[in-house]
Amino acid sequence: MRRFAAMLFFAIVARPVLALATGLRVLGREHLPTAGPAVIAANHNSHLDVIALLSLFPLRQLHRVRPVAAADHFQKPGFVGWMARTLLNIIPIDRSGQGAEAAIAPVCDALDRGEIVVIFPEGTRGAPEVMVRFRRGSSVLAERYPEVPFVPVYLHGLGKSLPRGEWRFVPFASEAHFGKPLRVADGDTMPMAERLQADVEAMAAGTTLARWAED
Amino acid sequence: MAELIASWPAPLLYGLGAVWAVLVIATGVVTVLAHRGAANGAELVARTKTWWWIVAPISAALLLGATVTAVLFALVSFLALREYLSIIPVRQLDRTAILLAYLAIPLQYWFVYDDWYGMFSIFIPVYATAAIAFRLVLAGEARGFIRSAGTLQWGLFLTLYNLSHVAFLMQLDMAVPLPAGGAGLLLFILVIVSLNDVAQYFWGKLFGRRAIVPKVSPKKTVEGFVGGVATSMVVAALLAPWLTPFGLIEAAAVGGVLAFLGFVGDVTVSAVKRDLGIKDSGSILPGHGGILDRLDSLVFAAPIFLHYVRYFYGA
Numbered sequence: 048m049r050r051f052a053a054m055l056f057f058a059i060v061a062r063p064v065l066a067l068a069t070g071l072r073v074l075g076r077e078h079l080p081t082a083g084p085a086v087i088a089a090n091h092n093s094h095l096d097v098i099a100l101l102s103l104f105p106l107r108q109l110h111r112v113r114p115v116a117a118a119d120h121f122q123k124p125g126f127v128g129w130m131a132r133t134l135l136n137i138i139p140i141d142r143s144g145q146g147a148e149a150a151i152a153p154v155c156d157a158l159d160r161g162e163i164v165v166i167f168p169e170g171t172r173g174a175p176e177v178m179v180r181f182r183r184g185s186s187v188l189a190e191r192y193p194e195v196p197f198v199p200v201y202l203h204g205l206g207k208s209l210p211r212g213e214w215r216f217v218p219f220a221s222e223a224h225f226g227k228p229l230r231v232a233d234g235d236t237m238p239m240a241e242r243l244q245a246d247v248e249a250m251a252a253g254t255t256l257a258r259w260a261e262d
Numbered sequence: 263m264a265e266l267i268a269s270w271p272a273p274l275l276y277g278l279g280a281v282w283a284v285l286v287i288a289t290g291v292v293t294v295l296a297h298r299g300a301a302n303g304a305e306l307v308a309r310t311k312t313w314w315w316i317v318a319p320i321s322a323a324l325l326l327g328a329t330v331t332a333v334l335f336a337l338v339s340f341l342a343l344r345e346y347l348s349i350i351p352v353r354q355l356d357r358t359a360i361l362l363a364y365l366a367i368p369l370q371y372w373f374v375y376d377d378w379y380g381m382f383s384i385f386i387p388v389y390a391t392a393a394i395a396f397r398l399v400l401a402g403e404a405r406g407f408i409r410s411a412g413t414l415q416w417g418l419f420l421t422l423y424n425l426s427h428v429a430f431l432m433q434l435d436m437a438v439p440l441p442a443g444g445a446g447l448l449l450f451i452l453v454i455v456s457l458n459d460v461a462q463y464f465w466g467k468l469f470g471r472r473a474i475v476p477k478v479s480p481k482k483t484v485e486g487f488v489g490g491v492a493t494s495m496v497v498a499a500l501l502a503p504w505l506t507p508f509g510l511i512e513a514a515a516v517g518g519v520l521a522f523l524g525f526v527g528d529v530t531v532s533a534v535k536r537d538l539g540i541k542d543s544g545s546i547l548p549g550h551g552g553i554l555d556r557l558d559s560l561v562f563a564a565p566i567f568l569h570y571v572r573y574f575y576g577a
Contacts, residue, residue: 070344072545204348217357218340218364220348220544255540260351260406 465489
């Protein structure tokens with residue numbers, strides 16, 4: 048039932064609305080993983096980020112794609128929490144500070160089940176369209192799964208359409224750039240968080256869309 | 263339905279038929295060229311394919327009438343404004359003013375639909391301008407105000423006000439009968455302006471040597487421009503008896519002016535892109551770029567054409 052509700056939501060609400068209102072353009076779609084286990088790591092500026100990423104997957108695969116979200120934020124009652132649990136099928140993680148190992152346990156379970164996990168290594172949406180340092184959780188996860196591909200994604204524009212702290216949607220063009228998958232097994236010794244961040248920043252330099260002007 | 267079909271003027275059907283025929287031939291030629299491995303063959307194929315996506319909805323709108331045309335152009339204005347606002351730098355505190363700018367789209371096209379000429383012609387310059395300025399003031403930050411107010415208003419003129427004049431051609435009250443109705447006028451300007459673009463491109467490729475505005479648009483040459491104007495004059499004279507109330511000499515002159523205005527719009531959008539340091543305004547139309555890249559030549563031609571027709575032939 049929940050799976051059906053999610054498919055319905057993405058088919059008749061999320062996809063058409065995103066297409067019309069933001070014209071979401073996908074670059075490097077060939078890097079979108081078609082099967083798990085895999086990790087998608089994107090920069091984070093808007094609640095729409097996760098909806099946009101999930102909307103790119105085939106509907107019948109949707110239940111195998113799991114966004115990681117903060118338990119303290121999305122386990123709460125209310126519309127946003129309901130939506131996160133029911134339609135977006137999140138993996139809630141505890142970020143109260145029990146250490147990265149404990150926090151990523153549910154994510155490991157999902158990868159063990161062969162699911163595709165969506166993470167936002169910045170840990171927060173933060174200031175709109177400003178990227179902060181990627182946290183080391185992704186590095187810890189990558190060390191444990193050296194063969195699992197980590198796909199870097201640069202999202203642009205959704206943070207202008209619906210930034211943190213705003214409830215009014217304003218149409219702007221948006222883009223999702225998918226980079227080449229990274230693996231620890233590739234032999235690169237740089238921590239995964241830094242590799243992902245470097246690739247996302249390189250893709251960020253490639254957009255022709257504008258950022259916010261300085262106020 | 264039968265009533266609608268019976269209402270289609272024969273010249274309009276001939277005109278649309280000719281456009282489709284040209285496109286079929288162009289598609290054939292381009293496909294053969296690409297097959298033989300011509301340079302930039304893939305781009306030409308993409309360009310031609312996109313032309314189908316432009317011609318099909320416009321043909322349908324012209325046949326279905328003023329209301330559908332207004333709705334179609336409202337959508338085009340929305341896509342154009344969104345594209346413009348996505349490539350220019352705006353401030354986060356401009357978001358509400360931007361929302362108001364979007365809101366002006368359904369209102370402006372409502373006035374088109376409603377055939378309310380007075381409001382149609384002043385709504386953006388007077389009311390939308392005041393509302394956006396006031397909202398920007400309420401945002402409470404004077405630094406950057408001129409830039410925000412200026413770029414927003416300019417974008418509204420470019421993508422909404424000027425463009426909505428194309429749709430209003432369907433609504434003009436005329437003192438003389440039109441051979442193909444308002445749809446004929448619309449078809450006339452769209453064909454002339456698009457053909458001028460293509461003709462300028464080809465004449466420029468063949469004979470282009472002297473750049474007109476090298477710092478803004480290095481590929482625009484005097485030879486291409488003159489060739490485009492001449493081609494437009496000839497085609498305008500040929501089409502005029504079928505689609506417009508113009509005499510032959512007059513039609514050629516109108517064609518020449520439309521070609522010139524098309525050029526002005528084209529280099530204006532080029533200047534915007536150069537200023538921003540980008541090549542295309544977007545990517546929604548494969549082979550052409552963004553929607554502004556395609557519409558650029560209409561932005562000044564449309565309102566001036568409408569006012570010419572209205573002044574000399576309006577009721």
